[in-house]
Amino acid sequence: xxxxxxxxxxxxxxxxxxxxxxxxxxxxxxxxxxxxxxxxxxxxxxxxxxxxxxxxxxxxxxxxxxxxxxxxxxxxxxxxxxxxxxxxxxxxxxxxxxxxxxxxxxxxxxxxxxxxxxxxxx
Numbered sequence: 001x002x003x004x005x006x007x008x009x010x011x012x013x014x015x016x017x018x019x020x021x022x023x024x025x026x027x028x029x030x031x032x033x034x035x036x037x038x039x040x041x042x043x044x045x046x047x048x049x050x051x052x053x054x055x056x057x058x059x060x061x062x063x064x065x066x067x068x069x070x071x072x073x074x075x076x077x078x079x080x081x082x083x084x085x086x087x088x089x090x091x092x093x094x095x096x097x098x099x100x101x102x103x104x105x106x107x108x109x110x111x112x113x114x115x116x117x118x119x120x121x122x
Contacts, residue, residue, distance in 0.1 A: 007069035007079045010102060010110065015062040022052045028112050035115045048115075059088035062096075076103040076113065085119075095120040 017024040026049055029035075035042045035051060042051050064083040071077050079100040084093035101114035 003069050003071055003077050006102075006110070007067055007077065010079060010100070011064060011067050011081055014100075015064065018052075019059075019061055022055075023049065025049070025052060029115075030111050030113075033112055033115070035117070037117050038119065057087050061086045063093070072101065074103060076101060077110075078102075082120075 014025065014028065026045070029045045029048050031044050033043075033045060033048060035048045037051060040051075042048050062083055062085055064081060066080075066082045068080045069077050079102060081098045081100070083096060085096050086093045097118050097120055099114070099116040100112055102110040103113045105111055
């Protein structure tokens with residue numbers, strides 16, 4: 001499978017799961033994974049899930065504008081996403097960017113080694 005197809009499938013799965021039930025993202029992170037969320041660094045599977053579950057909103061919808069990817073060392077890939085985040089009850093969407101460093105698993109899938117999320121303020 002080519003990197004663009006993997007990136008597109010990952011992005012669709014990640015945001016569909018995030019928008020429906022963030023706890024469903026648990027199998028995408030491992031103990032060595034790190035999330036940087038608005039500058040806050042969070043290390044480890046359990047801590048990342050606690051951060052995502054504890055975000056101050058329950059419902060949201062991601063609308064993806066762009067997905068770019070590049071292969072990285074060790075069979076991994078970098079996936080850069082930009083788009084809009086619509087929070088329930090809010091009139092205006094927030095612009096965001098997110099970078100994932102995906103690494104292969106022995107089972108033939110990928111996990112998130114690094115995840116960097118930023119809201120984009122104009």
